[in-house]
Amino acid sequence: MQWKTIFVKEMLEDWRNFKWIWVPLVFILIAIMDPLTTYYMPKILDAVGGLPDGTVFEIPDVSPVAAMMMSLSEMSMFGVVVIVAITMGVIAGERRSGVAELVLVKPVSYLTYITSKWAEKLVLVWISFIIGMFASWYYVNLLFGEISFSAFLQVLFFYGLWLSLVVTITIFFNTLFKVPGLVLFVTIATIIMMSIINQVFSHVLIWFPNNMSSHIGGMLDGNHVSGDLWGTAFVTIEVIILLIIASLFSFRGKEMAN
Template sequence: MQWMTLFQKELLENWRNKKWIWVPLVIILLSIMDPLTTYYLPQIIDSVGGMPEGAVFELPEYAPSDVIMMSLSQLSMLGVLVIVLITMGTIASERKSGISELILVKPVYYMNYITAKWASFLLLVWVSLLLGLLVSWYYINILFGTLTVRDFFIIFFFYGLWLTLVVSLTIFYNTFVKSAGLVVFFTILTIMVMSIVTQIFQHVLDWSPNNLSGYIREVISTGELNSDLILTGVITLVISILLILISGQIFKRKEMAA
């Protein structure tokens, strides 16, 4: 009952901050940007003056799987940044202002406080991702060809696990530092370091969370769900849960020390 009360409070706060409106809209925009601009690129070039005389511009034939990966590419850059920005102060700001102390004096269990925030942002992120990919899928099927329902749900589920890890990292750093700016810095830095380490040690880090997008591309290109994608997804989820469990312990220790 206590957890549900905290969860409802977080949902209400996100609604009052208009996050339930603008976050899905931004994710939808990022998801459809590349499919639409790629398809209408010749018309866009013509509208700005066209090509020089004698120049020939031919677009390659894009498969639906290629185009949906363009959407994921945008989400991996700007989408991740948006998610980090909406979660950067969820705990850090309350710790800095003393609001967390007022809440926890009730008493409120530390893990309830942490997991309620985590779950509220996961719901917002997963719903936004679903809406964004649905709109992208709609346009891809109209403009480029058929992307199956099976492929759509594989993309949605496994990429959702990657965004779950991003949210978990942000929550973790929220309990570690009181500055929202430092939360953003450390989260983005961690993602970058993970990417670099995965590229350097690719031969031993087959199941690194950073490989999720690559495995998603393989699955929708070949049509076969392979074990690498499943194991990478499981490891990503396990890391996310461990981060939240550790976050609860760090938060409890810091609050008790204060």
């Protein structure tokens, strides 16, 4: 009952803050921005007067897989920033204002407090992601060619795991810091550092979570879920579990120290 109460309270708070409206809309914009811009670029250039005489500008044909990967690429940049922004104060803000202490004296267990807030943000992110990518899938099929619905569902599942990891990393730093802005900065810095590590050691760290997008691209090209993609998914789930456990110990240590 305590877990459900906190979960519902978070849902209502996000509804009052219009997150259940603007976050899906932002995800739709992020997902369709690159495919639509790429497809309509020649018409856009013509509408603004075209190019100077003698200029040759050829836009290469874009495959359905490439168009879908454009959406995931934008999700990896702007989508991640949105996720961190809506999650950065979920615990840190309540710790700073003293609300967390009032909740925890009910008594509410630390695990209940953390996982209920984590789960609510996962629901918001997953629903927004699904809506955004469904819009992308519709336009990709309409403008570039067909991507099967089964392949689309696989994209949702595997890339959704990466976004779940982003939520979990943000929750973890929520338990370390009381300042939401600091949580935002450290989380983004951590994700950037993970990306750098992946670029340098990608030939060794084949199952590193940041490789999820490249493995998804391979899946779409080959119409086959590779062992590397399953391995990356497994490692990502393991990291999520470990971060939740680390969040529990971190939060409990901070609150007991206070």
